[in-house]
Amino acid sequence: MLRRLCLALTSCVALAAPAAAQDAAEQAFIDYHTARAIDAQCHFLRYFELSTMRNVELNLLAPLWFTAAHDSGKIDDGEYLAAYEKLAEAGRAKAAGIDCAYQAKAAPFILKLRELTAILIYSDLIIAFDGNGLSDEQRQAAQIYEAMISPLYGETWPRFVDYARSQAQIRYNQAAQKDDDSNPLAGMWDDDPEMKAELEAYGLTDDGVYVEALRKDATRIIDAMLFDLTAGEAGYRVRSAYLPNDTAIDLMVDGNGTTRYELIDIPGAYETLEGTGPVNLIFASTPEGELLAMTWGENARTLLASGSLTVLANPNKLSPEQTTSFSYIRSQDWLDDARFLPRRFPRRPASAGRVSSSPRKRSTPYWPTQPTSPIASSFPAPPIPPCRCRTTTRSRPDSPIFSTTG
Numbered sequence: 001m002l003r004r005l006c007l008a009l010t011s012c013v014a015l016a017a018p019a020a021a022q023d024a025a026e027q028a029f030i031d032y033h034t035a036r037a038i039d040a041q042c043h044f045l046r047y048f049e050l051s052t053m054r055n056v057e058l059n060l061l062a063p064l065w066f067t068a069a070h071d072s073g074k075i076d077d078g079e080y081l082a083a084y085e086k087l088a089e090a091g092r093a094k095a096a097g098i099d100c101a102y103q104a105k106a107a108p109f110i111l112k113l114r115e116l117t118a119i120l121i122y123s124d125l126i127i128a129f130d131g132n133g134l135s136d137e138q139r140q141a142a143q144i145y146e147a148m149i150s151p152l153y154g155e156t157w158p159r160f161v162d163y164a165r166s167q168a169q170i171r172y173n174q175a176a177q178k179d180d181d182s183n184p185l186a187g188m189w190d191d192d193p194e195m196k197a198e199l200e201a202y203g204l205t206d207d208g209v210y211v212e213a214l215r216k217d218a219t220r221i222i223d224a225m226l227f228d229l230t231a232g233e234a235g236y237r238v239r240s241a242y243l244p245n246d247t248a249i250d251l252m253v254d255g256n257g258t259t260r261y262e263l264i265d266i267p268g269a270y271e272t273l274e275g276t277g278p279v280n281l282i283f284a285s286t287p288e289g290e291l292l293a294m295t296w297g298e299n300a301r302t303l304l305a306s307g308s309l310t311v312l313a314n315p316n317k318l319s320p321e322q323t324t325s326f327s328y329i330r331s332q333d334w335l336d337d338a339r340f341l342p343r344r345f346p347r348r349p350a351s352a353g354r355v356s357s358s359p360r361k362r363s364t365p366y367w368p369t370q371p372t373s374p375i376a377s378s379f380p381a382p383p384i385p386p387c388r389c390r391t392t393t394r395s396r397p398d399s400p401i402f403s404t405t406g
Helices: 002-042 053-061 065-071 077-096 103-130 136-152 154-181 193-201 209-233 300-306 332-337
Strands: 237-242 248-253 259-271 278-285 291-294 308-313 339-344
Touching: 002 053, 002 077, 002 103, 053 103, 065 077, 103 136, 103 154, 103 209, 136 154, 136 209, 154 209, 209 237, 209 259, 209 278, 278 300
Parallel strands: none
Antiparallel strands: 237 248, 248 259, 259 278, 278 291, 308 339
């Protein structure tokens, strides 16, 4: 009888553990939607933080029961969406009782979400720094972010860095393995130092396409960061506006919260036709329908003084298949029908909305909260600190790709 009772208790404990884990995963997903709903109204998070939301949500969805059930075919799309919406609605309902003015109530949700974004962002920075292809301004933007986020962790900052490094290493290893799997020479002469040196001399052991794609993708967060910080210096705030159809658009608002520009696509670095180096660029439109090309950063002054921009526009009405076809948009058929619209940049310092490094009176950045609030205090405007980070020479994927020194 006693043995039977012990077995029964053991079974109960075994069943309770997965249930508790599932409850915790569901609560984390509910809290995520609470934070998103609060931020949609109060705009606490920065633009570059919001750019990580898709990956944050995917990570939170992974341990939920309906994700595994849907992936295995046990439930259909409708049942999946119903389970998803049940938790999301619980999060939004909780946010409805939190006013933007009561930041003490909002802070636990916003700071937790900021922590989830920080892991993704910092691991991206680790990967991007490993490539040694960043400009000085990109490095400075990353250092500013590090100075912004480290006070959140205090004495646990080294532990956070170690965890972010481990996540970056996992992603790097996965990409490197894909490169090895697609390379018939990979590992063939690992035990032959002379042959290995010969291959290295001819560049046959350089990073493959998967590692380079990973590094390029990781650098995008720095481009978003640089754009966000520069816009703030010019007196603007980049924020997302959520539409009734569950989509969002990115806007630039002034110090009064008035929309000045709607952003088209995302900020990025583009190579010039002359191959003189990448320039920062993003398209935007005004409420009056004017289309703008914005540039910023260390090359902006030269570009504004002597650069030109040619826009290719296809006047034909494209089918839905054509508008989503990568190959068609870059085909000769598309180019044959396109109209070339050359434009020169205005020969004057950047006006409002044309973010650049041209001399202009610096205005006060717009912050939606008081500097002493528990949320805004996470993002002061510190001077650029000495870089805490240095890249290391990587020999194999299992070596550290980023080191932190005191």
